[in-house]
Amino acid sequence: MNTWFTENQTDALRLGLRLKSVLAAEKTPYQELMVAETETYGRLLALDNYVQTTVADEFVYHEMITHVPLFMHPHPKQVAVIGGGDGGAIREILKHPSVEKAHLVEIDERVVTIAREYFPEISHALSDPRAELHFTDGIEWIRQARQLDVVIVDSTDPIGPAEGLFQSDFYHNIRQAMTEDGVMVAQSESPFLHRDLIRHMARGMRAWFEHVALYTAAIPTYPSGYWSFLMASSKPLVPHPRYQTANLTTRYWTPGIQTAAFVLPRFVEEILHDV
Ligand code: SAM
Incomplete structure (x- = not known):
């Protein structure tokens, strides 16, 4: 899989994490929620495309x-x-x-x-x-x-x-x-x-x-x-x-x-x- 999670941290700075798989993606009443397996930091929870937490850190x-x-x-x-x-x-x-x-x-x-x-x-x-x-x-x-x-x-x-x-x-x-x-x-x-x-x-x-x-x-x-x-x-x-x-x-x-x-x-x- 060559899919990347990209977070726009500012208008001029991005974080990229290569993914193994996307496990869940949905729109809740408050935000876009995504769970994915990353290669570097383990499982990732993102809200509105911002990293909330990864299992590794x-x-x-x-x-x-x-x-x-x-x-x-x-x-x-x-x-x-x-x-x-x-x-x-x-x-x-x-x-x-x-x-x-x-x-x-x-x-x-x-x-x-x-x-x-x-x-x-x-x-x-x-x-x-x-x-x-x-x-x-x-x-x-x-x-x-x-x-x-x-x-x-x-x-x-x-x-x-x-x-x-x-x-x-x-x-x-x-x-x-x-x-x-x-x-x-x-x-x-x-x-x-x-x-x-x-x-x-x-x-x-x-x-x-x-x-x-x-x-x-x-x-x-x-x-x-x-x-x-x-x-x-x-x-x-x-x-x-x-x-x-x-x-x-x-x-x-x-x-x-x-x-x-x-x-x-x-x-x-x-x-x-x-x-
Ligand atoms: N550690 C994280 C970070 O710095 O990126 C934050 C993790 S935690 C998942 C943040 C939570 O705050 C989200 O689940 C979001 O739904 C919740 N949240 C945002 N606004 C809130 C509010 N007004 N009252 C209660 N929870 C809120």
Whole structure:
């Protein structure tokens, strides 16, 4: 088969993955969904022709969007993921013994159905009794949520239904939905390609939270391969000492990465310079 998946990452930059086969393609009420087997990175989930996850590198994103904020909280019990229908963030959250409930708030039920069918290694924890699934818009859901310890925004890019997930009002509603020492995190795209977006998000968080910090990780199938996450809290962002002795099975996160991920190259520090 000489079929390529091509993602237009910007008007002048493309990612190409040669495919072995296409396993599913459909139009859901919200987006175009595709599952394919790639030669280089294993099985791929794409939405609107943008890579969401591949089996070969999903561990980086899912470990980094979950363990880093969970270890910033003294005792996370109630956690919510906004988006994240592949289930990878829920799988990682449930590795923390203190967690009693992990809410998944996904607008598109088809993403979860397809993830259960084609990505069991990513989605299996969605069947855990501590996982609670809500098929609704995260922007609406967060307005009525209360007493959350950690909120993780695991969204698609800021177009279509995810646009509001990048706005200051949404961060305000997250603040209202969390306890005093609550911690939020949102995927914030690439320091090489999306500097204005990172600044926009950081400003939006600073309006409601005293402490905002950026950290990064290497994710080969996301634009530029270098990804960022913005974290915010009303309490100082210092990891709880349990991270040093935590016995988690991970492939990217380590106790060293928990703190090293916040050490930024100069050009990334400068993105937030006057925000
Ligand atoms: N890791 C991925 C990335 O950065 O490309 C994101 C993965 S996850 C599949 C993103 C999910 O967010 C999608 O399944 C999409 O349906 C969901 N989503 C988008 N907007 C949403 C909203 N307003 N409320 C809840 N879920 C939303």
